[in-house]
Amino acid sequence: MSVFPFDLRGFRFCAKNAGIKDDTLDFTVIASDVPASAAAMFTQSRFCGAAIIVGREHVANGKLQAFVINSKNANVATGELGIANIREVVQLVARELDIAPEDILPSSTGVIGRQLPIERLRQAIPGLRHELQLNRPELAAQAIMTTDTHPKWRACRVGNATLVGMAKGSGMIEPNMATMLSYFVTDAAIPAPMLQAFLKEAVDLSFNMVSIDTDTSTSDTVAIMANGLAGAVDSEAFRLALREMAIELAKEIARDGEGATKLVEVTVDQAESFAQAKRVAKAIVNSPLVKTAIFGADPNWGRIAMAIGKCEEQQHIVPERVMIAFGELQMYNGQPLNEADLSALESYLHGNEVTVHVSLGLGEASATVWGCDLSYEYVRINGEYTT
């Protein structure tokens, strides 16, 4: 993990403990040596965090030079003081790095409803510039974790440039235009409007297709900086690389969902529209009864039918045209198929990846979403989160 296989020009990383909650890594800076073109997408929550409010302002002109991220405290529902606190953090980092405060996008993740320990941050930030290192994205990927069980990051080459992406999960995941926290940096030269378009497409097909628990975070942020130090690249190649990397990170978030023991992939095809396919797929992947059955390897495929049926919008669905399969095992095709398959289904559900395939028999649109099972461990983690 510590040997970075590529050369990413002009981006420096650091991670440290600022004592926000305990003694683990909780503060990270990702800074470009030069101003970069940038794009970001944020949570749609009405109770969004203070960092989101400031980040929206700062990315509006398509230019950024650093991401500043703290974990262990979401700085949400903290009123005017919460906003003043994050503005001060941004000011302190700007002064330390000698860059413009408006070129910093801040993010905070962690517990809701508590003020940032601003005094500790005032002490942690000075001297930080000496800790910044090239080619160390794993430092930042580590520091943004909350209940994630491992850091999540990817790197690839696009022409002469490098693209690095990272993300954190792993509960409160039902993105709406963006996921928890995910950052991409590249030394390719990409203009900001193109970056925004590529980011939106990638997010719509990746993070927006992941659900852990239907709970939308107050802190969701996906952001990208392109500092251009490696020059121009083929934009189509970059677009595809970004999309592919976002999907990989999204699947990793699903696989590492709180308490998850299995990655669940649901594909709905033969739908009237992408929206319909996505709606049905999300209803399946979000159903607590489907999720617990998969956790327990209970071959209760009828719950897929239940989840399809509960979609309010699906007035056109005709049970007689529906097909339901797990992996290669077809269970229902307008009527229940041979019950002898139940033991095969039970065996299949004991694997650590479960694929559900539903055909609606109505059209040609399709969608794939990712999620995880619902285990005792999810209940334990979230029954004890702050205590």
Add this chain to the structure above:
Amino acid sequence: MSVFPFDLRGFRFCAKNAGIKDDTLDFTVIASDVPASAAAMFTQSRFCGAAIIVGREHVANGKLQAFVINSKNANVATGELGIANIREVVQLVARELDIAPEDILPSSTGVIGRQLPIERLRQAIPGLRHELQLNRPELAAQAIMTTDTHPKWRACRVGNATLVGMAKGSGMIEPNMATMLSYFVTDAAIPAPMLQAFLKEAVDLSFNMVSIDTDTSTSDTVAIMANGLAGAVDSEAFRLALREMAIELAKEIARDGEGATKLVEVTVDQAESFAQAKRVAKAIVNSPLVKTAIFGADPNWGRIAMAIGKCEEQQHIVPERVMIAFGELQMYNGQPLNEADLSALESYLHGNEVTVHVSLGLGEASATVWGCDLSYEYVRINGEYTT
């Protein structure tokens, strides 16, 4: 439980084991001596059960004489054969009771995607008329249970008449126009259109305000028969009695939700509209993160803010105007309040009833919904449901 305190004229009950899955009670008939005016509401699921299809036909004319209910098999996703099977069950009961098949409303609840064991039902039904008894609603309330931990029924007097209601939960509960299974019978004389209006109002304020797990059942049915044998009653008194009884049964369903250790009541007031209040209240009571925090008595009130914020429709919500309280303990009022209250909140959450109160500061509408916590036991029950 076996001594019925009132006299309900002309309704007879029986409950037996028909061997549908095991040797517990799984088949019940509630029959009136004379045709009764009737009303019913059903699931909105597109994958509704065969009994729902037949029941909708039979109640259309506002007249019924019997409810016939089996548990342990939902007869859902069973194609043409499923419908033929339930029609045969209705025919057999009609012949046995010497009533019209069109005056029978059937219901089925249990596992999805398996055919009814029709041969066993053919053997179980003949002779059933000798088992019917007056004033024994507890028999039926017992036989309709699935994972419920106890039978749920109520009785009250309205003038010279008696009203009896019963219900079953306890998973797959996110009603949409109706809940799992609930039946009311009265010997009051109430015309069918009035019965339908009263039932709709009662259901909208009771069963439609309960959520266990956001999963809408394929078999939801609420039905009422009024056989008139006790004569006319004050219709306003009847309306209020029905509503009150429906709310009591709905709360009992929530308290007995699968794996539940606590009843959770969420009231949202100062909303722009009832729809907004209900939407926000449901978002809170359905949030897995809120539910697990309550289960674990974790004083993580910030998750209420998260759940309010995730309501897509709530574009007018202003965090600065919001108030959040648990019982009498205010936690947030436009900004977080004194953190010293957290230990009081933790103590409060150890009780077996938790009340959440949210004021939006936008208007005068309010709504109250009921649900339960999310425990290890929910995961266990639903990870092992069919195996």
